Amino acid sequence: MLHVHYSSPLDLTPAFFCKSCEVIQPPHEGISYFNILECDCTFTLDTHRLQKKYLQLQRLLHPDNFSQKSEIEQGYSESQSALVNKAYETLLKPLSRGLYMLELQGLNIGEGTDSAVNSELLMELMEINEALDAVQTPQEANEIGQDTKGKLANLTEQIDSALNKGELQTAKALLTKMKYFANIEEKVKEKLSSYM
Template sequence: MIRVNLLCVVGRNRTLFQPSRPFPRKLRFFKGVTCALQCKPNYSSKKGTSFPTGNCHQRVVFWDFRNIEDVGFRHFCTAQVNLNCWNCEQPLMQKPAFFCMSCQMVQPPSEGTTYFNIMDCDCAFTLDIQKLQKRYLQLQRILHPDNFSQKSLREQEYSESQSALVNSAYRTLLKPLSRGLYMLELQGLNIEEGTVSAVNSELLMELMEINEALDAAPTPQETNRIGQDTKGKLADLTQQIDSALNKGELQTAKALLTQMKYFTNIEEKVKEKLSRFM
């Protein structure tokens, strides 16, 4: 078994990811690493950057990320490689691998796989929600624990773990706020609970006024008006956050996501108040 302690980038549809700007000078390529899928690609070099030229099945290329500079969220996500099936020890040909293609056994969750990898979508703030929902239903149909009630305890355990992971990935990526917070988490940034560091005094006053108006709203119409204004603000924040993440401006994105948390709370309060009028 080959042990690889690096991260990998997997190009789909036989193409390596192509960044919109040149690779940073500090990006280094290791020519001597064998493909985890036991392929033997050849490599060529142009202006100091190496690319695979052989017939590597999944185009698995290993990079040293210790000195990499930011190249943007949309270009790639990373995941560690699980090499072999636990049952038949054949190479796992898909990443992430839910089932072994040789023996059809359900596999344990791939260590280090991101939610974006699991849901087969770009590592980006703007997602195709219909595609996300379709992927979720597809995975739950094949991984649901009920399908493994007559299988071995190990298979039942793996199906439960995989199904729970898919649920978590879907819930996280479905909403802009949780999706953005997760993207920051992947970069080592977290927003502490109750923080107001990214909210200026003017915005704090605006939030207080909105909350007071919502508490005093006498009719469903007035409550709904506040809700519509809040949706407009959230839509504007969504565009700003998307732009910040695309540019790699993580601190700006963090500040905007903090604001989004407050307006999302107001949106929830609007829904609660409207339900009382029913």
């Protein structure tokens, strides 16, 4: 009798190459990005390790290495390389990493993430944005930047804790909040570069 083993994306290990003949394989659907890049499935993952693994895989899988191979192998290399890129881009940034972790837990992230924003937060964001518009010196922009960095660090801890406890709706609301503060951080960077 055939036993079908249903494994979750986190149980699977990607096989980029055949173990016996070392020929590149097609990408395996349903493997988690964490497994592709061999890193812990945690919100506070080690991004240096992530980067190292990404570069190592891209050296192995890059289509340039397969220009002398068959068309099929060239195609597999392009697909594998694109998948590794997508996995890396998703896991590198805390926001996309957190949303991806929620998806792995079965919580579909629709467009409706903004409904979690309460009026108190909207007021706070409005005030920060107004202060940023009124900034006259790099020092003033820097102050807002440092303050935002602190808020993002605090949110990272809260999101990590919510995900560890399986409180997915809380994590989703906190990630929405993180999105807004990450936007402010970007605006601060733009402001500071305008003083260069």
